[in-house]
Amino acid sequence: MPLVDMQKIVKIYASGDVEVRALDAIDLTVHAGEFVAVIGPSGSGKSTLMNILGCLDRPTSGTYRLDGVDVSEMSANQRAEIRNSRLGFVYQNFNLLSRTTALENVELPLIYGQAPLSSRQRRELAREIIHRVGLDGREKHTPAQLSGGQQQRVAIARALITDPPVILADEPTGNLDTRTSREVMEIFERLNDEGKTVIIITHEHDIAAYAKRVVAFRDGKIVQDAPITERRRAQAVQP
Secondary structure, eight states: OOSEEEEEEEEEEEETTEEEEEEEEEEEEEOTTOEEEEEOOTTSSHHHHHHHHTTSSOOSEEEEEETTEEOTTOOHHHHHHHHHHHEEEEETTOOOOTTSOHHHHHHHHHHHSSSOOOHHHHHHHHHHHHHHTTOTTOTTOOGGGSOHHHHHHHHHHHHHTTOOSEEEEESTTTTSOHHHHHHHHHHHHHHHHTTOEEEEEESOHHHHTTSSEEEEEETTEEEEEEEOOHHHHHHHTOO
């Protein structure tokens, strides 16, 4: 059974008297352990896809099953529960609380989660995850005291804290320089090697090449869905 199973997904937005078909009968499956890059120009439908994948929005029609559960018709509250337990999000702008330390930012999903953890348990788990992304010694720093790459590592740690099976990353290197982008993508590679399913949205072909499969969008349709060759991946990681 696919971890992500989308069948005939359509998303239509109203723009005045005009209907915009952002997604046009999309079929997409992703199995556990895959590393998929979704690529396409602005307005191609990839961000709309990410919103539906992340249970932030519902399709106009079609079926979306996440780990065998039909989430396409769920209420907002039900989708919020799925987001908190089954999905980890990483954003281009990091979305960290500015007056909160790295450790507290990472803990945040546990506070709103359903697992009955004590404050000490949450803190210990957050420290373990921060170590996992290479931020030892930065636990008490606020976002303003961290570089862009370090902030993104905090965001990745926050996405991992509930141990979700799927990590969704929306332009995760969009605000980073080339060297830092490589470092962040290497973290995603390692997470995938450890068994996480990773789906990233990007407009950069060099970033997409870190994945093992690329799905290309144009005008709301999938125009390519193919594995990435080892040679292409090797070219992406060259200094």
